[in-house]
Amino acid sequence: MTDGYGRVIDYLRISVTDRCSLRCRYCMPPDGVDWLSHGDLLTYEEILTLCSAFCVLGFRRFRLTGGEPLVRRGLSHLVAGLRALPEVSSISLTTNGVDLAPQLPSLLDAGLTAVNLSLDTLDRAQYAAITRRDLLPQALEGLHAALSTPNLTVKLNCVPMGENDGQLVPLAALAKDRPLSVRFIELMPIGLGGSLPRRTEEEVRARLEAAFGPLLSCAPPPGAGPGRYCAPAGFRGKIGFISAVSHQFCASCNRVRLTATGFLKTCLQYDTGVDLRALLRGGATQSELQAAIAGALARKPLQHHFGTAARPNDESHNMHQIGG
Numbered sequence: 034m035t036d037g038y039g040r041v042i043d044y045l046r047i048s049v050t051d052r053c054s055l056r057c058r059y060c061m062p063p064d065g066v067d068w069l070s071h072g073d074l075l076t077y078e079e080i081l082t083l084c085s086a087f088c089v090l091g092f093r094r095f096r097l098t099g100g101e102p103l104v105r106r107g108l109s110h111l112v113a114g115l116r117a118l119p120e121v122s123s124i125s126l127t128t129n130g131v132d133l134a135p136q137l138p139s140l141l142d143a144g145l146t147a148v149n150l151s152l153d154t155l156d157r158a159q160y161a162a163i164t165r166r167d168l169l170p171q172a173l174e175g176l177h178a179a180l181s182t183p184n185l186t187v188k189l190n191c192v193p194m195g196e197n198d199g200q201l202v203p204l205a206a207l208a209k210d211r212p213l214s215v216r217f218i219e220l221m222p223i224g225l226g227g228s229l230p231r232r233t234e235e236e237v238r239a240r241l242e243a244a245f246g247p248l249l250s251c252a253p254p255p256g257a258g259p260g261r262y263c264a265p266a267g268f269r270g271k272i273g274f275i276s277a278v279s280h281q282f283c284a285s286c287n288r289v290r291l292t293a294t295g296f297l298k299t300c301l302q303y304d305t306g307v308d309l310r311a312l313l314r315g316g317a318t319q320s321e322l323q324a325a326i327a328g329a330l331a332r333k334p335l336q337h338h339f340g341t342a343a344r345p346n347d348e349s350h351n352m353h354q355i356g357g
Contacts, residue, residue, distance in 0.1 A: 034090040034326075036299075036333040044094040044258075044288040045087055047080060049108065051293050053101040054131045056165035057153075059192060059220060059229050063165055075295045077107070079313055081114045083291065086322040088120040090330075096125045096149075100293070103132040109143040116144030123147060123255075125186075131168050133175030137182065147186035147255070148179045154200040163197070180211055186255050188214040188273075193232035201237055202244045208270030214254045214262070216273035221301065234276040241265075241272065248272060259285060277301075283336035289329075297326065299333040 034042050051069050053061065075083075084095060095115055102108055103126075115124050125147035126140065133148070152172060154160050160169040179187045191197075191204050201217070208215045220231035242248055245265035253262045253273070259282040260273035290298040295310025307329040312322060 034092070034330055036330045038333070038335055040284075040286060040333075041091075042287055042289060042330055042333070043092050044096070045084070045092050046096045046098055046288060046290045047084075048098050048100065048291065048293040049080070049102045049111065050074065050100040050105040052104050053099055053129070054104055054166065055101065055129050055168065058163060058165070059194065069293060074293050075291075075310055075313075077111045077114065079295065079310070080111060080291075081118075082313065082319075083295070083309055083322065084115060084121075085118060086319055086326060088118050089319075089323055090326055093120055093122040094125075095121060095123070096127060098127045101129055101131070102126060103128055103136055108136070109139040112140055112143035112145050125149065127151065127190075128175070129164075130172040130175030130179075132171075134171075134178040137175075137178050141182065141185070145185075147188070149188045149190055150176050150179060151190045151192075152176065152204070153191050153194070154197045155203050156200060159197060159200065180213060187212070188216055188254065190216050190218050192218055192220050193237050194220055195230040195232060198232070198240070201240050205241050205245070205272055208264070208272060209268050211270050213270040214273055215270065216260055216275055219276040219278050221277065231278075233279050234274045235279075237274070258288075281336060286333075289333070297329050299329055303334060305332070305334075 036042050056063055084092075097108065097111070099105075112124055115121055123146045124144055126145060127149045128151070130150040130152065133150070150172070153163055155169075157167070157169045160172075161167040176187075176189070179185060189204065189207065191201070193201060205215050207213055217234070217237045219234065220229060238248060245268075248263040248265060250261075250263050251271055253260060254271060258275070259277075260275045262271045262273045264271050290301070291309070292298060295308065295313065297306045297309050298304075299306050307325050309322065309325065312325055317325070
C-alpha cells in the first residue's frame with residue numbers, strides 16, 4: 034500500500050495495552066494514571082480482524098507494543114493468530130524485558146520472530162530511578178533469554194537522556210561479543226518526553242568512538258527500519274542510531290500505529306487518523322475497513338515538525354497511551 038506521497042507502507046505497530054510494569058520518567062507519570070478499561074481495549078479477535086484487512090492492503094510486518102505488551106494475558110494467542118495469516122512475514126515484540134523470560138518459550142512456539150528490549154542503564158540504582166521500579170535483574174534475565182534463543186533477532190533500545198551518559202559505553206559494549214544490535218534512540222518530544230534533556234546522535238557517537246575507536250558503517254540487521262548501523266572493529270554485533278528529530282527520516286517512513294483503543298495513527302506527531310474500533314463495533318465489513326485504512330494512509334502527513342512551534346492536531350498523549 035502506498036500513501037499520498039508514494040511511500041510504501043507495510044509495517045504496523047500494534048499497542049495491545051496502555052499498562053506497564055515500569056513507570057519510565059519519559060513515558061509515564063509516577064502515579065495518578067487513568068488506565069483504560071477492559072472494554073476500551075481491542076480484543077485479540079478484533080486485532081486479528083483488522084490485521085487481516087491490513088494484510089489485504091499489503092502489510093507484511095507487525096510489531097506488538099504497549100505500554101508493556103507482556104502484562105496483557107495470553108499474548109502468545111495473538112502471536113499465533115498473526116502467524117496464521119499467510120501474508121505475514123515477521124512478528125516482533127517491543128518489551129522492557131521484565132516478564133520476558135517466562136513467556137518467551139510460548140511466544141516462540143506461537144511464531145515470534147524478533148525482540149526489541151528497552152534498557153537505558155545497567156546500573157541498578159539508576160535503573161530504579163529512571164523506571165521507578167527496582168526490576169533490573171528481571172530485565173537482564175529477559176535479555177539473556179532472548180540472546181540464548183537461536184535464530185531470534187534481538188535488538189536493545191536505549192534512550193540517551195543525559196543522566197545515563199555514563200552507561201552508553203557499557204550498553205554498547207554488550208554488542209562486542211554477542212549477536213546483538215544496540216540502538217540509541219533519540220528521545221521523542223512527545224508527552225513527558227518533551228520536557229526532558231536529550232542527547233544527539235553526534236554526542237553519543239563521540240562518546241562511543243572515544244571508547245572503541247571509529248564506528249564503521251555496516252549493513253543493518255533484519256527488520257532494521259530507519260536506523261543507521263555501524264560497529265567498531267572487532268564487534269560481533271552492531272550499533273544503531275535512530276534519530277527522528279535531528280536526522281529526520283520521514284521520506285522513507287513505512288509504518289503506522291494502531292493504539293490499544295483501535296485508533297489508527299498515521300504519524301507519531303499528530304493526533305489525526307481513523308477510529309477503527311468504532312467501525313468494527315459498528316458492524317463494518319472487511320471491505321469497509323480496508324477502505325477506511327486506505328483513506329487514512331492517503332492522508333498520512335508528509336513529515337513531522339518536532340523542534341518547531343506547536344501546531345493544531347499535535348499529539349498530546351504520553352507514549353504509553355499511543356504505543357511506544
